[in-house]
Amino acid sequence: MPIDLPARTDTSERRLILAHVWVAVLAFGVAAAMAMMQAISRANLALPYRSARMYYMSVTAHGVLMALVFTTFFIMGLGYVIARKETGRIRWLGFSWGMFWLALVGVAMTGYTIFTFQASVLYTFYPPMQAHPLFYIGLTLVVVGSWGWVANMIASWRAARSQRADRPVSLAMHATAANAMLWALATIGVAAEMLFQLIPWSLGWVDRIDPMLSRMLFWYFGHPLVYFWVLPAYAIWYTLLPKEAGGKLFSEPLGRMVFALFLVLSTPVGFHHQFMDPGISANWKLFHMLNTMAVTFPSLVTAFTICASLEVAGRLRGGKGLFGWIASLPWGNPVVSSALLAMLLFLVGGFGGVVNAAYALNSVVHNTSWIHGHFHLTVGSAVALTFMGTAYWLVPRISGRQLELGLLAKIQPYFWFTGMVLFAFPTHITGLMGLPRRLFETGYNGAPQAHVWERLTSLSALGGLFLFVGALFFVMVMLGTLLAGKKTAPADIEWAESLSEPAGGYRVGIWDRLGMWWAVAVVVVLIAYAIPLWNHLQLERFGSPGFKPF
């Protein structure tokens, strides 16, 4: 229920949302430029300033800016939009601005250390490789800033719930609250790693660090991190896409189940990133694999619901026959086409993910180029492309400016899709041929085994070119709109209607009780991590001093 707000508050709320979008767009632009450099470097093309040092710096910058800055700021901005729509305002506006600035100062610190070559440690920053202390402190500030957002989202969700008595909150708010709770649980791992290990060690307060403990804490955080990215994209697919495509959401109650299941199952899976690691027993790895298979379930349920919703839309638009409804979807609307193309790529990425999670198969693909092929289809397509489409829809509504350069926006998702197919499919294949990821050069001094990678690697560099053009179009549309878009009245935000809503509406059900599911998540996480961590701490651990080989 909208509340009449003083105009100043309304402006400040819009500015807060747009500030998040600005940071996300700029981080995305810089990160895309870094990616372009890597693609050319991998294809062995001569480039001024090309050097191994520059290459690994750019890999670090690309990872941190894309995976941690672009995503987090966009997700926070989107969360504020959803909470504002739900409750009529953004709570604790001054505090939220403070948290925004805190996170931005963190980004500046981390960015400074990366671009001055003092932190080429990649976005996984495994010790005992040691970055400048400000790299770790900056990232910690980003996380602390995001905790302010978490508190805000949970408070908004609670307020919306009490406003509605026995009616559930909107699915968008439900998803956002589940994601905030997931993030609260997940960031405990990286916060512990930063505060108890990396920061004191990088400042020289302690001499040694246990790299295995760091890896366990990092991946405790690192996998739910990917769900933190994916859930907002799913929320858009459930709540915005059916409406934009001209249809209705097929089964809303299952959507509520899906987000609750993600909250429970996203975290106790981290060891599937560490299948190849020493120091963790095979049985605990097996248990994490079980959980990983379980967390695939809500994604597969989503696949059905979203396809069914799209079929409803296609048929309402006059599509006939078994597949005719697909052609009648509005492929020229970039909000829709970006989500549709993102899903097509995610289909492939998701199957690849099951291969990664498969214990024995993992030893064939671990840390090969298969892996970055995989996550460019997931976070780089399902998430990033959906967010770009969402931005085309969101920014005009919040800024009160019309979308500029609409033609570029229309073709941009297709450039991204083509680029991703050319980039990611060949890297999957070279990965199966054993090409390690993150190599400045792939030649190994002319080793015969390395020749087979050459052609496909050049092909994926061509994909990088398409992706860069797509990224450039996105940034141009955003800057054009934000800086020079024709002013109009800000439009309202509406979510998709449910196809089969019972007369009188839905009632609060078991899947709406996110507090309870959060408690279940804590228990599952304790089962998955308490014993292996306890066992680990019983070992005679020697620790390592820091190294800076970059």
Place this chain on the structure above:
Amino acid sequence: MNVDLYERIWMWGVGIVLAGFFGTMAFATISSGMAPPSHIETIDPNPATVMTDPRVAPQGVSQDADGHVHVRMVGLTFAWLPNELTVPANTPVTFHLTSTDVVHGFEIVRTNGQTTVVPGYISQFTTTFDPGEYLIACNEYCGVGHQTMSAKLTVVPAASWTADRVAAPTPEVADAH
């Protein structure tokens, strides 16, 4: 909760498929020991210790009293020690690895032989090879020379192979857990 019939069928279907995925892998693990390398053993990563500790030194190929083939290797920025190895074909070979500096990734290209190599820990796995020449790469970013970190593995027919040396049997260290 009222769920559409087709969606119900789909949910059961994917549930069964996922259970099948897990079941096959769990079965392979239990019945034929196809677990990933999960050895639990610690070591002081100080180079002076690593170069003398009999669990990982001297580096190279050896054969114990039972005839089992062992490879001891150390990863350091930016090389594998030793950088050339010859092992017998179709024979179980047990690798023992550690690092004296940062984390490395030991990967024998186009085989399933790989493990993360973490300073302070000993990685161990056993595998067999077909005859041929293999590239050993580092697949965990370890610094500015990461792309140059490699070694050569030659696999020869077992009949024409002899060990660099015969080592005293290593004391068996059971996994801590």
